[in-house]
Amino acid sequence: MSLKVVAIILFALTYISLLSFPKHRAYIALGSAVIFMFLGIVRFNEVFSTIDWNVIMMIAGTMGIVALFTDSKMPNLLADMLIEKTATVKWAIIALSLFAGFISAFIDNVATVLMVAPVALTIASKLGVSPVPSIIAISIASNLQGAATLVGDTTSILLGGHADMNFMDFFVFHGKPGLFWVVQLGAVASTLILLWVFRKEKQQIHAMEKTRVTNYFPSILLVAMVLLLIIASFIPNTPRTINGIICVSLFIIGLLENAIRTRSANMVTSAFAEIDYFTILLLAGLFVVIGGITKVGVVTDISNLFVKLSGDNLFLIYTLIVWASVLFSAFIDNIPYVATMLPVCGEIAGIMDVSPYILYFGLLVGATLGGNLTPIGASANITGIGILRKEGYEVSAGQFMKISVPFTLAAVSTGYILVWLLWS
Numbered sequence: 452m453s454l455k456v457v458a459i460i461l462f463a464l465t466y467i468s469l470l471s472f473p474k475h476r477a478y479i480a481l482g483s484a485v486i487f488m489f490l491g492i493v494r495f496n497e498v499f500s501t502i503d504w505n506v507i508m509m510i511a512g513t514m515g516i517v518a519l520f521t522d523s524k525m526p527n528l529l530a531d532m533l534i535e536k537t538a539t540v541k542w543a544i545i546a547l548s549l550f551a552g553f554i555s556a557f558i559d560n561v562a563t564v565l566m567v568a569p570v571a572l573t574i575a576s577k578l579g580v581s582p583v584p585s586i587i588a589i590s591i592a593s594n595l596q597g598a599a600t601l602v603g604d605t606t607s608i609l610l611g612g613h614a615d616m617n618f619m620d621f622f623v624f625h626g627k628p629g630l631f632w633v634v635q636l637g638a639v640a641s642t643l644i645l646l647w648v649f650r651k652e653k654q655q656i657h658a659m660e661k662t663r664v665t666n667y668f669p670s671i672l673l674v675a676m677v678l679l680l681i682i683a684s685f686i687p688n689t690p691r692t693i694n695g696i697i698c699v700s701l702f703i704i705g706l707l708e709n710a711i712r713t714r715s716a717n718m719v720t721s722a723f724a725e726i727d728y729f730t731i732l733l734l735a736g737l738f739v740v741i742g743g744i745t746k747v748g749v750v751t752d753i754s755n756l757f758v759k760l761s762g763d764n765l766f767l768i769y770t771l772i773v774w775a776s777v778l779f780s781a782f783i784d785n786i787p788y789v790a791t792m793l794p795v796c797g798e799i800a801g802i803m804d805v806s807p808y809i810l811y812f813g814l815l816v817g818a819t820l821g822g823n824l825t826p827i828g829a830s831a832n833i834t835g836i837g838i839l840r841k842e843g844y845e846v847s848a849g850q851f852m853k854i855s856v857p858f859t860l861a862a863v864s865t866g867y868i869l870v871w872l873l874w875s
């Protein structure tokens with residue numbers, strides 16, 4: 452049996468296991484990576500170079516800074532200030548969803564939901580209304596904006612690492628509007644949907660007591676991270692891991708400031724605990740596995756199959772990638788899916804002799820925005836439903852999808868059209 456056949460079987464078993472046992476995904480990916488190494492598909496001396504350390508460091512550093520930022524209570528204060536400007540429940544929900552989206556463009560989606568959801572729960576409690584619609588709106592809005600910037604979501608970080616894109620490339624790329632603007636127009640379309648869904652929520656709302664911020668330094672760190680990522684994008688010949696170095700360095704500075712100011716290591720421990728090591732280990736394993744199947748030619752074979760199915764038609768391939776990504780991301784985690792499909796998109800572009808970016812951007816639009824379709828399609832959605840369950844509210848799939856389906860279709864359709872018009 453050839454190495455290619457063995458790699459295909461192992462990859463298929465890995466993916467089936469990832470879908471079947473989601474709580475053990477990191478261990479499955481690492482176990483598969485070890486088997487790939489022992490079989491010689493990936494040599495031991497190739498493992499370090501196969502893992503994208505820039506992606507790993509960016510995720511770890513960003514998560515750590517977000518933990519400090521959340522603990523400072525600044526997000527709660529910003530949400531309180533936003534609510535102060537709204538008159539009815541409808542506009543409060545819209546304001547919170549837009550705020551969650553804005554925050555989520557720079558902070559992990561799950562962290563965003565954990566920050567903003569308590570404000571929605573407080574409003575609902577004071578008014579005696581169900582918090583379910585507002586929490587759903589916050590969850591899907593935060594997931595939508597994950598594709599807007601380099602640090603908005605793990606899938607964006609993966610794209611940045613694979614395509615060697617920097618922070619500013621998400622705003623302007625090759626002289627054209629970047630993904631950020633595509634996502635914003637998708638957000639406008641989906642917000643119009645929310646306005647229609649919540650058109651009957653006209654209860655009056657009153658200003659809430661403002662949260663007291665305990666430390667402004669994490670806010671400075673977060674702003675500094677964005678500014679330094681922007682500056683780094685203009686400096687030529689920087690190390691490939693420059694973005695990761697920036698994020699990790701600022702996180703370490705934040706930990707030192709907190710330890711010196713409080714004379715305690717409690718927050719240091721808490722911040723490290725907030726880092727999603729599960730996702731980091733999952734990605735490390737996947738990088739090795741995908742490196743292995745790329746090395747033996749499986750990615751090329753998959754790419755040739757795509758080209759054959761579409762009759763060598765770029766529009767059909769683009770359409771297939773976008774809407775297949777929506778379908779897959781509605782039911783499976785988009786991180787392993789995007790990690791697998793990025794090299795496939797690059798290979799397809801090479802076979803067809805076209806720019807790969809239209810396929811990369813189409814993949815991100817479908818996989819990231821499409822995760823909103825179902826309650827299990829995105830970690831932010833699962834988190835929102837978990838918060839509601841703790842409050843005694845059971846959310847059915849039908850109840851969730853009544854809001855999420857029109858929202859998602861509006862956002863994805865807008866992105867699908869714009870990416871094609873800009874990059875075809």
